[in-house]
Amino acid sequence: MTSFQAPQASAGSRIIGLGSYQPETVVSNHDLAARMDTSDEWIRDRVGIVNRRIASKDEGVVDMAVVAGTKAIEDAGLTPSDIGAVIVATCTMPSTIPNAAAQVADRIGVKAAPAFDLNAACAGFCYAVATGADLVRAGTARHVLVIGAEKLTDWTDQDDRSTAIIFADGAGAVVIGASEENQIGPVAWGSAGDLSETILIADRDSFIHQEGQAVFRWATTQIAPVAIRAAELAGVELSDVDVFAPHQANLRIIEAIAKRLRNNGAREDLKIARDIVESGNTSSASIPMALDHMRAAGEISSGDVVLMVGFGAGLSYAGQVVRCP
Amino acid sequence: MSDNVLSGLAEIVEEVAGVAADDVTAEKSFVDDLDIDSLSMVEIAVQAEDKFGVKIPDDELANLKTVGDAVNYITSNK
Numbered sequence: 001m002t003s004f005q006a007p008q009a010s011a012g013s014r015i016i017g018l019g020s021y022q023p024e025t026v027v028s029n030h031d032l033a034a035r036m037d038t039s040d041e042w043i044r045d046r047v048g049i050v051n052r053r054i055a056s057k058d059e060g061v062v063d064m065a066v067v068a069g070t071k072a073i074e075d076a077g078l079t080p081s082d083i084g085a086v087i088v089a090t091c092t093m094p095s096t097i098p099n100a101a102a103q104v105a106d107r108i109g110v111k112a113a114p115a116f117d118l119n120a121a122c123a124g125f126c127y128a129v130a131t132g133a134d135l136v137r138a139g140t141a142r143h144v145l146v147i148g149a150e151k152l153t154d155w156t157d158q159d160d161r162s163t164a165i166i167f168a169d170g171a172g173a174v175v176i177g178a179s180e181e182n183q184i185g186p187v188a189w190g191s192a193g194d195l196s197e198t199i200l201i202a203d204r205d206s207f208i209h210q211e212g213q214a215v216f217r218w219a220t221t222q223i224a225p226v227a228i229r230a231a232e233l234a235g236v237e238l239s240d241v242d243v244f245a246p247h248q249a250n251l252r253i254i255e256a257i258a259k260r261l262r263n264n265g266a267r268e269d270l271k272i273a274r275d276i277v278e279s280g281n282t283s284s285a286s287i288p289m290a291l292d293h294m295r296a297a298g299e300i301s302s303g304d305v306v307l308m309v310g311f312g313a314g315l316s317y318a319g320q321v322v323r324c325p
Numbered sequence: 326m327s328d329n330v331l332s333g334l335a336e337i338v339e340e341v342a343g344v345a346a347d348d349v350t351a352e353k354s355f356v357d358d359l360d361i362d363s364l365s366m367v368e369i370a371v372q373a374e375d376k377f378g379v380k381i382p383d384d385e386l387a388n389l390k391t392v393g394d395a396v397n398y399i400t401s402n403k
Contacts, residue, residue: 046362213383217367252364 007139012182015129015325016143017078017175019071020292021064022053022279029165038161048251052168052280055151061090061171065104065149068171068288072145073108075325076175080109083175084141087132088117089124089148089284091313092155100149110145121199122247122312123189124148124284125172126319129308130187132176133320147173148284157207166250167208168280172288174325185234188226189318192218199313219253219311224260227309227319234321238265242304243294243324247311248276248286257309271300283312291324300324330377330396330403337372338392341365351393359392369395377403 028051029040043049055064065088073080086108088100101115120127125148132144149171156167176184195218199210223246231238238261246254251274258272275290282289287308294300302324309319335349342361355361361369366389370381373395379402381389389395 046364213363213367213386216364217371217383220368221371256368 009139010137010178012179012184013133013136013176014179014181014183015174015322016177017072017074017076018173018288018292018295018325019068019073019075020170020172020285020289021067021071022170022289023055023059023064025054025056026051027054032165036159036161036164038165043165046252047166047276048254048274049165049276049280051278053170054153055169059151059169061088061093061149061151062100062103062107064151064169064171065090065100065147065173066107068149068173069104069108069145069147072147072173072175076143076177078143078175081111082143083108083110083113083145085132085135085144086110086113086115087128087144087146088115089120089128089146090117090150091119091121091124091283092150092152093117094154104147108145114141120284120310120316120318121314122249122283122286123310123314123316123318125287126187126308126310127189127316128284129174129176129184129322130189130318130320133184136176136178142178144176145173146176147171148286148288150283150285152208152281152283155201155208160207162212163208163210166281168282170279170282170285170289172285172292174288183323185230185236185321187318187320188229188233190226191317192222192315195315198315216250216253218315219249220256223309223311223317224257224264226311226317227257227261227307228264230309230319230321231307236305236321239267240305241266241270241307241321243271243273243300243306245273245287245290245306245308247309248273248279248290249281249312251276271304284310295324330399331392333376334373334392334395334399337369337376341368341372349392351391351396353392354390355392356390373399379403
């Protein structure tokens with residue numbers, strides 16, 4: 001029996017463009033303290049956030065994704081017609097259909113591209129990069145636009161001081177292309193559905209609720225091993241990692257995971273993404289936004305070895321090593 | 326045995342919360358006296374689980390108000 005043709009595979013894939021967008025409106029801890037029972041000191045201590053960006057009423061997931069995606073395409077030196085597929089990692093669309101990706105593709109000018117959303121909550125960006133990398137390596141698409149875009153404030157109870165201080169809005173994007181030398185390591189990923197009740201939105205009329213202690217315990221104990229595994233799968237020593245870019249969930253979680261990595265061989269001068277301080281927690285947008293901000297500020301450089309790991313509702317987790325574009 | 330648990334716990338509290346180990350005495354309340362919040366309590370519990378080979382789930386943690394409570398719990402469950 002003859003087999004079917006397969007696409008033209010390539011040896012590897014790499015990130016060739018990076019871009020992000022965050023809304024203009026800044027909400028500071030002082031702004032929050034003025035309208036609810038909280039304080040700047042408590043927020044800084046508990047989650048590490050000083051400012052967060054909030055989308056305007058008319059600004060949605062699609063709008064933010066379009067800006068970030070356009071910037072990533074420009075950064076890659078490409079035009080929209082070069083993009084072969086669009087994946088939008090998001091869990092905060094206002095309704096289930098139409099998906100974000102088809103609208104984003106159309107508005108950016110990527111005509112008729114395959115486009116789908118990917119919901120793995122705060123692990124969504126790393127899940128989408130893994131998927132995009134495989135599409136390119138397998139030859140299914142020549143360039144994949146991967147966007148993490150969220151309007152968490154649509155799903156946040158602004159009177160709930162445990163969540164209103166944390167969740168924010170934004171989008172980050174990368175373009176993945178083929179490469180002779182593979183610069184996106186295999187993904188270390190998985191889920192913990194037994195803990196699915198710990199971060200949830202109960203129904204379409206509800207807000208995000210999370211069991212802070214349970215999530216904190218999970219993130220601070222179960223995620224470092226995922227990051228370590230991602231390095232192993234890429235064939236990279238932890239001491240070779242230049243940048244650690246975890247999902248920007250909470251500064252104390254970030255520091256706890258970074259500490260465990262250093263105890264396992266990561267360098268003392270490891271550059272750690274702490275974008276949450278000024279951007280809040282933007283779920284699947286947080287990693288690409290952090291990387292874009294760090295690169296623009298000169299904190300990380302093209303060619304740096306980046307270990308990124310996303311984790312969150314599901315519970316879901318995914319991480320991989322990539323070369324900074 | 327209790328003394329080892331107390332000093333072991335004091336080391337953990339110092340590392341997690343920056344409280345001097347000498348200040349970590351049995352009658353002290355984690356929240357009121359040592360100013361340790363619920364997230365730090367989770368970190369302390371996780372490290373105590375490793376160090377003493379006990380399980381300290383979040384719902385048990387809620388009952389451990391003082392250092393002495395924690396020492397007793399660990400000692401009885403080792």
